[in-house]
Amino acid sequence: MIRQKLNSRPFRRAIAAVAALQIFGASLAMQAFAAPQTTLSPNGVKTLAPEGAIQSTGTWNLGTRAGDYVYVAGMRGIDPKTNTLVADEKGRIRQAFLNMKLIAESEGASLQDATRIVVYVTDMYRYRPMVNEIQQELWGDGPYPPRTIIEVDRLNQDDIVEVEGTFYAPVNKTSHASSLENAAADSKISPNGVEILHPAGAIQSTGTWDLAARAGDNIYVAGMRGIDPKTNTLVADEEGRIRQAFLNMKFIAESEGATLRDASRIIVYTTDMYRYRPIVNKIQQELWGDGPYPPRTIIEVDRLNQDDIVEVEGTFYAPDKPVSNEQPAGEQPSSEQPSSGQASGGQASNEQPASGKIAVYVDGNKLNNMQAAVQNSTGVLVPLRSVLNAMGATVTWSGMNQPITVTQGELTAKFTVGSKSVLVNGQMQTMQAAVQITNNYAMIPDSLITEVFGAEVKWDGAARTLNITSKHN
Structure with a gap:
């Protein structure tokens, strides 16, 4: 009986309350003798304390910026004007989200730029519906950020809800220009370029959250x-x-x-x-x-x-992956992947470069920021979209089981993953090799670039360099 009482939740809470008072007293002493804070770490992590935000109550700060990402500590429903908890439950939950929002906005991020939030509640059935309601108020009809919500035994000050978040706010927005341009044309892309993901074949979300987000x-x-x-x-x-x-x-x-x-x-x-x-x-x-x-x-x-x-x-x-400037934003799949996000199909290639990364040049210009080229028995495989876009072609691919259509001037070619048969200007032709899939990317053998598009391809094995000169150049 004594052991049961000692292990009971009320007893543990009473002990925790005493410990909390001791820790609080110690924290006051620490604050009295604390050295001045440095807001920038040796590696450039910036500690955030924006004007109008709540005050931290211990050995933690409100948020940090590290590179392009803003990390917000667990926010509770504290009124920043009084630094005390909001009385009513729904108002307190709303204030927790607003406190997180203020810190994110101080670094140029909006709620739509959230890449991850975690909500801690002390009663899932009581507070999850309120969280959903508040999120709908703040995010509207969506899209919503990826979210995890869990019930825990206790929060600080016996609070009811705490929410932490990660946000994307590129320091150099010029280098992310393609993502930001896409944001204007696609409702699933935030002002800072966060893309909400709904791949075909995945589960369906059941509330004010989405499955995933890409940020950078x-x-x-x-x-x-x-x-x-x-x-x-x-x-x-x-x-x-x-x-x-x-x-x-x-x-x-x-x-x-x-x-x-x-x-x-x-x-x-x-x-x-x-x-x-x-x-x-x-x-x-x-x-x-x-x-x-x-x-x-x-x-x-x-x-x-x-x-x-x-x-x-x-x-x-x-x-x-870079998005081609040749195609309107929001109408083409990203890089070499189909826009539907379906699982890989067709013939797959898991080959890796034999020794060192392969450099690819098109018309004298080196291609960067693309899926790595690989070498196998068919020759050198290069990322189809990146290379053909660089050759002035337009690539359309709507799904893994759909043909890949490439248009270059008066030439139109349709490729099927894993098939050596290619439809060129309405005529079916049999080629030496086929388009393959590597790590979910469509990869085209160098021989096909010559056969279909008439480009000159030269492989320098010693330098591990593939030089492609397009026919129109």
Whole structure:
């Protein structure tokens, strides 16, 4: 009986309250003797304390800027005028989001530039609907940012909701001009170029959140649960459900050219550490093999949405692809990938450069910021869209199972992934090699560039350089 009382939630809360008072007293002493703060770190991380924001209450600050990203600490519903909590629940939740918004806006980001938010609540069923309502007020009809919402045992000062966020605000907007131009034409792209992702075949969101966002070179995937995308319902068995959560995350990452090996961090939320952590480890070993594995944090929480058992969110690195200036923004797929984001199909090539990166030149100009060229038995494979755009051609590709149409002057060619048959100006011709898929990119063999477009191609094996001279040059 005594042990039960000692382990009860009220007893633990009472002990925590005493500890909090001690820590608060210590923090006052620390603040009295604290040295002046440096707002810029040796590597350029800027600490944020914008005018009109709330005051921090301990050994933390409101936010930071690191490069093109703004990171906002967990915000609660504190009125910045009084630095006290707003009394009513809905007003407090709204204020938490407004506090986050103020800090983001101080660095040139809007709510639409959020790449990731995490909402912590102390009662999922009571506060999740309020969070959804407030988000709809602030974001309108969307798109919404990737979101993870979890129920925890306690927040500071026995609060009810806390929200943290990551925002994209490029320092040098000139270098991101293509993304910003697209923003004006595409409602799914924010003012700073954050693209909300809805790949075909993925699960459907169930509230004021979206599946993922691309910001620069990073892909942020919202908390994924074990929902079968065919039925949009939870998988029944526990191991299958956890596997499906990882597969849902994997599918979204791959739609933007990232693999599981490109994960820069993952966070796993579970409702029973001892029961589900071993299953998570098993599934990760299935998917990642013998490693290396990504940095991971695994946390036991009180509750997940729909009383689920595991939720996993991830951040992936997939260097941004340039969008061709030859095509109107919002009408073409990004780089060598189909706009639908469907899983790879057709003949695949997993070849890698034999020794060192291959340099590709078109009409004397080196192509940068593109999928790496590779060498295999068919010759040198180069990214179709990047190379043919550089040759003055227009590329249209609406889906992985759809033909790739290329127009250059009076020539129109239609390629099918994995097929050596190419339709050239209405005439079917058989070529030496076929367009292939590498890491979700359409790659064209150098021989096809000569056969179809009449370009002169020269390979310098010693320098690992491919020189392409287009016919019109």
